[in-house]
Amino acid sequence: MSGRTLYDKLFDSHVVRTEDDGSSLLYIDRHLVHEVTSxxxxxxxxxxxxxxxxxxxxxxxxxxNTPTTSGFLNAAMIADPVSRTQVExxxxxxxxxxxxxxxxxxMRRGIVHVVGxxxxxxxxxxxxxxxxxxxxxxxxxxxxxxxxGTSEVEHVMATQCLPQKKSKSMLVRCDGRLPSGVTAKDLVxxxxxxxxxxxGTGYAIEFGGEAVRSLSMEGRMTICxxxxxxxxxxxxxxxxxxxxxxxxxRAFAPKAEQWDAAIKYWRTLKSEDNATFDHTVVINAxxxxxxxxxxxxxxxxxxxxxxxxxxxxxxxxxxxxxxxxALQYMGLTPNTLLAEIKIDKVFIGSCTxxxxxxxxxxxxVVRGRRRAENVKLAMVVPGSGLVKxxxxxxxxxxxxxxxxxxxxxxxxxxxxxxxxDRLEPGERCxxxxxxxxxxxxxxxxxxxxxxxxxxxAAGIAGHFVDVRxxx
Amino acid sequence: xxxxxxxxxxxxxxxxxxxxTDAIIPKQFLKSIKRSGYxxxxxxxxxxxxxxxxxxxxxxxxxxxxxxxxxxxxQGATILLARQNFGxxxxxxxxxxxxxxxxxRAIIAPSFGDIFYSNSLxxxxxxxxxxxxxxxxxxxxxxxxxxxxxxxDLEAQQVRAPDGSYAFAFEIAAGRRERIMNGWDDISLTxxxxxxxxxxxxxxxxxxxxxxx
Ligand code: SF4
Numbered sequence: 001m002s003g004r005t006l007y008d009k010l011f012d013s014h015v016v017r018t019e020d021d022g023s024s025l026l027y028i029d030r031h032l033v034h035e036v037t038s039x040x041x042x043x044x045x046x047x048x049x050x051x052x053x054x055x056x057x058x059x060x061x062x063x064x065n066t067p068t069t070s071g072f073l074n075a076a077m078i079a080d081p082v083s084r085t086q087v088e089x090x091x092x093x094x095x096x097x098x099x100x101x102x103x104x105x106x107m108r109r110g111i112v113h114v115v116g117x118x119x120x121x122x123x124x125x126x127x128x129x130x131x132x133x134x135x136x137x138x139x140x141x142x143x144x145x146x147x148x149g150t151s152e153v154e155h156v157m158a159t160q161c162l163p164q165k166k167s168k169s170m171l172v173r174c175d176g177r178l179p180s181g182v183t184a185k186d187l188v189x190x191x192x193x194x195x196x197x198x199x200g201t202g203y204a205i206e207f208g209g210e211a212v213r214s215l216s217m218e219g220r221m222t223i224c225x226x227x228x229x230x231x232x233x234x235x236x237x238x239x240x241x242x243x244x245x246x247x248x249x250r251a252f253a254p255k256a257e258q259w260d261a262a263i264k265y266w267r268t269l270k271s272e273d274n275a276t277f278d279h280t281v282v283i284n285a286x287x288x289x290x291x292x293x294x295x296x297x298x299x300x301x302x303x304x305x306x307x308x309x310x311x312x313x314x315x316x317x318x319x320x321x322x323x324x325x326a327l328q329y330m331g332l333t334p335n336t337l338l339a340e341i342k343i344d345k346v347f348i349g350s351c352t353x354x355x356x357x358x359x360x361x362x363x364x365v366v367r368g369r370r371r372a373e374n375v376k377l378a379m380v381v382p383g384s385g386l387v388k389x390x391x392x393x394x395x396x397x398x399x400x401x402x403x404x405x406x407x408x409x410x411x412x413x414x415x416x417x418x419x420x421d422r423l424e425p426g427e428r429c430x431x432x433x434x435x436x437x438x439x440x441x442x443x444x445x446x447x448x449x450x451x452x453x454x455x456x457a458a459g460i461a462g463h464f465v466d467v468r469x470x471x
Numbered sequence: 472x473x474x475x476x477x478x479x480x481x482x483x484x485x486x487x488x489x490x491x492t493d494a495i496i497p498k499q500f501l502k503s504i505k506r507s508g509y510x511x512x513x514x515x516x517x518x519x520x521x522x523x524x525x526x527x528x529x530x531x532x533x534x535x536x537x538x539x540x541x542x543x544x545x546q547g548a549t550i551l552l553a554r555q556n557f558g559x560x561x562x563x564x565x566x567x568x569x570x571x572x573x574x575x576r577a578i579i580a581p582s583f584g585d586i587f588y589s590n591s592l593x594x595x596x597x598x599x600x601x602x603x604x605x606x607x608x609x610x611x612x613x614x615x616x617x618x619x620x621x622x623x624d625l626e627a628q629q630v631r632a633p634d635g636s637y638a639f640a641f642e643i644a645a646g647r648r649e650r651i652m653n654g655w656d657d658i659s660l661t662x663x664x665x666x667x668x669x670x671x672x673x674x675x676x677x678x679x680x681x682x683x684x
Contacts, residue, residue, distance in 0.1 A: 016668055017664060027671055040504065065502065123681070133560065155657055158661075161664075231556065254681035258680060418502065440493050
């Protein structure tokens with residue numbers, strides 16, 4: 001008999017009951033909540049006269065609509081009335097149900113997927129859900145973490161459970177080591193380029209192999225964060241000493257004897273050697289160089305030494321039209337060298353790349369250099385108040401400011417432009433976020449996804465450039 | 472949730488792959504704390520020539536006549552044909568809300584974003600997977616015959632041509648199907664198992680006491 005995968009272990013240990021059609025009722029340990037996808041769920045709960053099943057499982061904070069300019073002490077100070085109402089609604093719901101809540105003005109507040117792990121609210125072995133597709137991030141902790149819709153948010157609030165069908169399993173094995181200057185972001189972009197944005201649909205992906213094992217937790221979170229961009233609802237990575245070192249001492253992490261008991265269990269959270277997967281993909285990390293997306297889907301990605309594709313060379317007609325449409329939207333000419341594409345803005349932030357390590361990598365590139373003339377705005381948005389504080393302790397803010405980059409307050413910011421940070425029509429941005437969809441960063445805006453070091457390098461050069469060759 | 476058993480309706484084609492949830496309903500409309508009012512902003516950036524904002528009078532905005540769903544022959548469509556990976560991207564349930572409120576009751580595509588798929592079924596928007604060759608047939612017929620209709624029979628799990636010339640079978644989880652056909656409330660169904668949930672919780676917290684903190 002073949003051994004069990006990490007996914008098997010996580011899924012099976014949370015099954016409350018199994019239905020006739022093979023689906024399961026899955027118990028949810030941690031429910032993260034933000035302001036955009038929760039109001040209708042809280043309202044539904046109230047209309048049905050229900051109470052949260054286990055309010056201690058919930059950790060809430062506003063992040064999508066929050067301003068990133070300084071001086072905001074509370075929701076009432078948000079200028080846009082619709083954004084303000086949404087944040088105030090979460091304030092009120094959190095108060096009514098006495099939730100653990102990081103409001104505007106609280107140092108611990110930030111992007112929900114940065115804060116959960118930072119607080120130790122995300123722990124190995126847990127099921128973690130949030131009304132947000134990038135909940136896959138938390139899988140980096142050997143947790144089963146996936147995004148849900150608002151009906152499901154309400155369902156989890158009311159029952160602590162979700163009806164779920166087990167997915168198929170995929171192993172993405174990343175052999176070798178990433179060359180220096182090539183990061184977790186480049187690796188995950190390479191993976192998506194290889195399997196496509198629908199490649200992981202119906203699967204839970206485990207990322208493994210030497211290249212993943214040697215990554216920090218920050219890098220692992222970047223990889224799992226973008227599992228959803230490969231079509232997989234959940235991505236995960238086995239537990240090891242790197243996970244353990246990260247979790248230890250965090251606010252919500254177990255202490256004393258509970259810690260000892262926990263690590264004993266957590267150390268079993270990996271796929272057995274003889275486990276079989278429904279599908280395996282192998283990536284050779286040794287060969288990778290930095291990646292840049294050129295189109296309007298994360299799978300439209302190439303190494304930075306490549307050229308914009310030529311639709312005329314694509315035989316498949318649906319793909320050819322897709323390329324043409326993307327190039328038209330992106331304002332790009334076929335066969336242009338990626339390194340010749342000039343940018344207007346830089347965005348360093350988002351739940352993919354706004355952790356301390358990301359900011360350090362970007363700061364290392366801009367240190368002692370200046371933002372290029374043609375770059376109108378380069379903004380750095382830390383993932384949480386605590387990341388911001390840490391970065392300031394290390395003097396990173398000064399490095400950015402000296403280079404002409406802006407240093408902002410934490411939040412989702414221009415990742416999806418629900419607050420005031422956005423691209424104007426036609427503007428081109430080097431962005432460390434996760435989605436380059438049409439209009440994602442502002443109507444008509446053109447997004448190129450890159451690593452923090454690559455975004456910083458583009459901000460200095462004024463166009464894309466292999467960060468390892470930056471003059 | 473409205474019940475859905477059999478539907479015969481006008482079909483509209485959206486012949487592009489990877490239609491993401493940002494395209495289905497752009498983020499500025501996600502600021503609403505309501506569950507309704509999203510219909511006119513479904514596919515907003517493709518539907519209109521200007522940039523949509525919440526609170527605009529959509530009936531006065533300039534329509535993009537190039538966008539297929541604006542063509543007069545597709546007005547009143549209840550079934551949408553789409554391509555691979557429809558609804559990829561974010562978890563926003565506003566996407567199925569917008570589609571439903573725009574009049575669609577069913578979407579047929581080769582594949583869907585996973586979260587979009589369950590969000591849709593949770594709202595009674597019937598999402599049906601058919602392989603590419605069958606999709607090609609449907610797209611071709613939809614283009615060839617103005618007023619082209621299809622029948623979706625959830626009970627029989629079939630998509631049928633109006634003249635009975637073909638019937639394509641589709642798969643859907645039995646539990647899901649039953650819930651949609653009866654318009655049942657998912658939460659009430661789960662709460663019937665409250666005792667089992669409590670018993671699980673006790674075992675779970677006994678084994679991993681740190682989870683109970
Ligand atoms: S940073 Fe971007 S992707 Fe992450 S939760 Fe916020 S909006 Fe979503």
